[in-house]
Amino acid sequence: MELNKLLQERETDxxxxxxxxxxLVQASERVKNVILVLFLSTKESEIERNARQAEHLSENIQSQTALLEDEKKNLRHLENQVRESKEKLEKVAVELNEVSRQLADAHGDTAESERNRRRNEAIDSLKRVFPDRVYGRLVDLCQPSHRRFQLAVTKV
Known part of the structure; x- marks a missing residue:
């Protein structure tokens, strides 16, 4: 009887x-589930945050792409303006050179003709004042014996 009682106590224990x-297993499972739920909620909030960030980055990429295209258009427009301005500048420079050359020619012709006129007047007045002694310019009156002396006669 005592054995039965002990066996029964043993079975009860x-x-x-x-x-x-x-x-204990159920409690540890509940703890695991709570930890898992907390972990999942943390991960879900992280996923949501990452999704918002990805959406923001996508919008930013679109706006930056549009801005880049606008800037490329502006760059092409400015390059065209620079090219056209350079062409106009070249045309104006050519015209300026032509006008400057014509002006220099006109000024040179005027200055040279003015010098010739004064020289001729001086020779004419010398011929009037000294008719027996002045016959004209040396260059007009003589021819050098050799071509190499031409410059010397011109400079006298």
Whole structure:
């Protein structure tokens, strides 16, 4: 009887132990589930934050792409303006050179003709004042014997 009682107590203790072990396993499962839920909620909020950030980056990429295209258009427009301005500048420079050359020619002709006129007037007045002694310019009156002396006669 005592043996039955001891066996029964042993069986009761074993059942109680199994019950407590199941409760422990269930409690640890609940703790795992709570930890998993917390982890998942953290990950979900992180996923949402990353999704918002990705959306923001996508919008930023679109706006930057549009801005880049606008700037490329502006650059092409400015390059065209620079090219046209350079062409106009070249045309104006050519015209300026032509006008400057014509002006220099006109000024040179005027200055040279003015010099010739004064020289001729001086020779004419010398011929009037000294009719017996002045016959004209040396260059007009003589021809050098050799071509190499032409410059010397011109400079006298």
């Amino acid at each position: 074993r059942n109680a132990l199994q019950f407590e072990q199941r409760r």
